[in-house]
Amino acid sequence: MCGMKQGESSKKVVLITGASSGIGESIATYLSQKNFKVYGTSRNPERTASGNFEMIQLDVTESQSIKEAVEEITSREGKIDILINNAGVGITGPIEETPESEIRKAFETNYFGPLNLIKNILPLMRAGGGGLIINITSIAGYMGLPYRGIYSATKGALATTAEAYRMELKQFNIKMTNVAPGDFATNIAAGRYHAPVKKGSPYEEVYGNTLKLMNEHVDAGKDPGLMAEQIYKIINLKEPKVHYKVGERLQKFSVKLKGLLPDKLYEKMLMKHYKL
Secondary structure (H helix, E strand, O other), X not given: OOOOOOOOOOOOEEEEOXXXXXXXXXXXXXXXXXXXXXXXXXXXXXXXXXXXXXXXXXXXXXXXXXXXXXXHHHHHHOOOOEEEEOOOOOEEOOHHHOOHHHHHHHHHHHHHHXXXXXXXXXXXXXXXXXXXXXXXXXXXXXXXXXXXXXXHHHHHHHHXXXXXXXXXXXXXXXXXXXXXXXXXXXXXXXXXXXXXXXXXXXXXXXXXXXXXXXXXXXXXXXXXXXXXXXXXXXXXXXXXXXXXXEOOHHHHHHHHHHHHOOHHHHHHHHHHHOOO
């Protein structure tokens, strides 16, 4: 291809974090089948069985790890066209009983990690004349959910920051969007931090019941392949929207209701849903 740097791919190069399982793996597999050059990341890439795309080591909470992963891809491809910030951790528990160290860990992975990765990739995208950044947030980020308040806060913070970021990046032809999934059938429940249900705690019964309900929602969630299809559609748009929501109709509608209903009525609705 005329004018191409040595080692630069003619395919669009995608970097997707947290691609060893669940939504991330589904997106990476789908895009690799659509003729993209996909690099997935994981803290332990050797444990990933998928042979559909390349996996490299990356811990989004470590600045040096981010720098090395970006340099590795750039040395091979000469560019990164699309960044998908998908890596994230779940966290549940009564906020009062959730250790500060675990709260900080959640923010390091779900908020500071994506921002740091974006900072490392923006100079590359600017040099290449543009790019696309997709942040996988969550419908939970639109509202404070009981016993998931910290998770809601991390995802809400990323989505709100991205609203400002995309305006700052327009001058460089770098586009940014947020895609908020609802409950999908993934292994997130197994990997998230659960504040323990403490015997004798004032939250013991209610939190224990809510935890079971949350796990049931994930187990009955939609196929992660639907997220992959949505991401592919967004990549092919000339001007992506600020926000997208993917999931059950009721979950997407709950975001609209929050803007329509008085706060106390919406709160009552949420409490009824979680049987509080």
